[in-house]
Amino acid sequence: MAEIAIHRLSIAELRAADAVAVTEHYLDRIARLDPRLRAFTHVDADRARVDAAWSAALIDRGEARPLEGVPIGIKANIDVDGWPTTAGVEGRRDAIATSDAAVVRLLRDAGAVIIGQLNMHEAALGATTDNPAFGRTENPHGAGRTPGGSSGGSGAAVAGGLCAAALGTDTLGSIRIPAAYNGVYGLKPTNGLLPDDGLVFLCRRLDSIGPLARSVADLGAVFAALSPGTAAAPMGRVAMLSSVDAHEMEPAVRAACTAAMMALRGLGLVVETVDTPGLDLAGTRLGGFIESAREAAETFAAERRSGDTSKHFDAAMDFGTTAPAATVAAGEAAMAHAAETLHRVLTSHDVVLLPTTPQAAFAHGRTPNTQADFTAIANIAGLPALSLPAGVDAAGLPVAVQLIGRAGSESSLLALAARLDTILAAYRFPADFA
16 A cells, blocks of 8 residues: 555644654645745744654654644744744734744644744735735645635645644634635634634634644644633534525535535434525625724734735725725624524524535636625624535535534534535545645
């Protein structure tokens, strides 16, 4: 039997491998392949090699920690000691962190090798990762196509086998959208569950830090290092939302959601469509965008005054700060109704099933405004959501579904996703990066 390449090993397998060889393998792949993806903005090879050597010693002594020797990338809006926390903004190139963010400390304490910093959409206010200051990140499943965002570098690096897992952040879908477009797995935890000190916020009320990985098991391993979690509870009732079913989406996305529904029924769960009158998915997403843009205008005011923000980012901030009062009020009302609707549905059902995005990854240069229509509601409601691959479109590009659960139900979502993933079997490593 042919030996499995190191970048195809699971986290459980990496914990038993030669940590030095693992890190060298990933550093070599970054050097060779990242010029095509432009997923990384900073690589700390020296620190990675030191940490890998220490991990190798612990593995040899039989003292491996949960993520021992596992190379993990960090989104550029999360502090890593000695690295610039750019948040994807030109004016923050010299914003050198003086300590690790709490989530990075947790990963290091679990034995992870923090290998590099990952590109993102400017200030996290967008979902294409076509960054004017740090480069356009490509989707490993299709050259010239977006990896999504704002955690696009995280999704592309994980999918392309340039790190074993990554941290991203999610304001209106910024972990789950890249997970969907890149054909990997992404978890947005319950709002406020993970520590967020050391994060450059886009919108403090909506932001969550979370992991992306190449399997449900790997996703769970990283999440377990970040949160003690709770025991998984069985899930028996699944809701689908009538407002989602009526929403425009690509045929492959609708087919994938139908396949997931049938798979869950095959696993013995009750799946039914719940009527959601007045749930305005587009209005909810727009309300969240306006709130985020207005907060960004305050956070990045100094960079804008110095001319170190792009015209696109400036326009997005202006859109939020100049939105008419009636538009702002409508957005707030839509968000409040969406949150109430999700919480109501989850009193009678254990989980909500819906597509992650209405489309597969599209060509750079165009930006459909519907990308976050299915993801924003989880942030608005403060609930955990997990995206997993569910199929491909006619061009072979990944499409995905997501599961939204009650607050604190991450372990249950991971357990259900693992069962569903076994039936869907939709994960594919991108051929050009095998």
